[in-house]
Amino acid sequence: MNINKRTYPGGRVRWRARYPDPARGGKKQIERQFETRREAEKWLTSQTAAIQRGDHIDPRDNQRLFEQVVDAWQATWLDLEPKTQAGYKAILNRHVLPRWSGVRIGAVSPEAIQEWINELAVERHPTTVRRIYSVLRAVLKVAIERRYLIANPCDAVRLPRASAVTSSERVVLSASEVATLAEAITPRYRLLIYTAAYTGLRAGELGALQGET
Numbered sequence: 001m002n003i004n005k006r007t008y009p010g011g012r013v014r015w016r017a018r019y020p021d022p023a024r025g026g027k028k029q030i031e032r033q034f035e036t037r038r039e040a041e042k043w044l045t046s047q048t049a050a051i052q053r054g055d056h057i058d059p060r061d062n063q064r065l066f067e068q069v070v071d072a073w074q075a076t077w078l079d080l081e082p083k084t085q086a087g088y089k090a091i092l093n094r095h096v097l098p099r100w101s102g103v104r105i106g107a108v109s110p111e112a113i114q115e116w117i118n119e120l121a122v123e124r125h126p127t128t129v130r131r132i133y134s135v136l137r138a139v140l141k142v143a144i145e146r147r148y149l150i151a152n153p154c155d156a157v158r159l160p161r162a163s164a165v166t167s168s169e170r171v172v173l174s175a176s177e178v179a180t181l182a183e184a185i186t187p188r189y190r191l192l193i194y195t196a197a198y199t200g201l202r203a204g205e206l207g208a209l210q211g212e213t
Contacts, residue, residue, distance in 0.1 A: 001048065003040045006033070015040040019047055062106030062148050066139070067097065069105055073142045091135045095120070100136070105148050108140065110156035117157055126160040133159060173197060 001019040008014065017040040018031040030047075034040040070092060077085055099116055100108060113136070120129045137154040144152055173181065182193040195201060 001044055003037060003044065005037070017041075017044045019044060062104065062143075064105050064148055066100040066103045066105055066108060069143050069146075069148065070097065070139055072146065073139045076142070088135060091132055095132045096136055096139070105140075105143050108153055110153040113153055113157050117159065121160040126162045129160055130162065133157070 001017075004016045004018075006014050006016055014033045014035065015037045016031055016033050018029045021028045021030045032040075032043060034043065077088070080088075117129060117133060120132060124132075133154065137152065140149065140152050140154055143149045178193065178197040182190045182197075185193060
């Protein structure tokens with residue numbers, strides 16, 4: 001590890017700090033320039049400590065753009081259903097990328113995420129905010145797996161509490177109203193209306209029902 005003083009035309013002075021890249025057996029150097037020697041020394045000290053702890057991150061990696069990590073996450077979607085992929089893409093394009101595109105992955109801080117979540121919560125339902133957050137968290141999880149980040153900044157973020165449906169908001173149909181609805185719908189789905197009304201099964205559970213053969 002060393003620090004060198006470099007003087008550029010015009011008299012501008014910069015301090016170059018260098019240390020062997022531990023991921024490449026020390027055969028290559030990782031370097032960065034600073035305005036002062038003190039900044040260079042502080043940076044080298046922090047990198048040395050990280051190497052000793054075993055959680056060193058190449059400073060060049062957390063300078064990757066957020067959308068590059070999104071591409072890496074999408075490359076892992078091999079086993080996802082088309083509907084799930086479409087849902088993720090919709091959230092990325094509508095909410096996540098407009099906010100974080102062009103941002104260095106190392107700059108996606110807990111403070112910045114919390115501010116964004118708070119803004120979303122003003123206009124959107126807590127459940128929607130949580131879905132958007134889950135997509136961001138999944139992207140940043142890939143950054144950790146690729147060692148672009150040490151920890152997921154989403155871990156320090158507070159989410160809006162999911163609001164429960166109260167008894168006053170819940171609509172309960174009477175037997176006659178269920179019959180009216182069932183008779184008004186396409187005959188193909190009439191049985192599903194009765195089944196849903198008297199069993200409490202959800203849409204996905206109803207769709208999975210099969211008759212005996």
